[in-house]
Amino acid sequence: MYICICNALKDKELAAASGDARTVADVFRRCGRRPQCGKCLPDVAQMIEDARDLESGPQSIAAE
Numbered sequence: 001m002y003i004c005i006c007n008a009l010k011d012k013e014l015a016a017a018s019g020d021a022r023t024v025a026d027v028f029r030r031c032g033r034r035p036q037c038g039k040c041l042p043d044v045a046q047m048i049e050d051a052r053d054l055e056s057g058p059q060s061i062a063a064e
């Protein structure tokens with residue numbers, strides 16, 4: 001599914017680039033693109049957060 005229409009970036013490509021990214025700009029840089037209209041930025045930010053949650057694992061969730 002396309003997340004970023006302006007750059008024709010699909011969810012899988014963005015998720016792969018979100019791995020240990022710290023910012024939305026990091027993700028776009030890894031994809032070799034730049035944000036344009038900005039409509040997808042909240043979705044990309046959510047992908048980064050989801051990737052962080054996965055990396056931190058159930059231990060940190062249990063500690064919260």
Ligand code: FES
Binds near residue numbers: 003034040
């Ligand atoms: S939809 Fe991603 S920059 Fe426009």
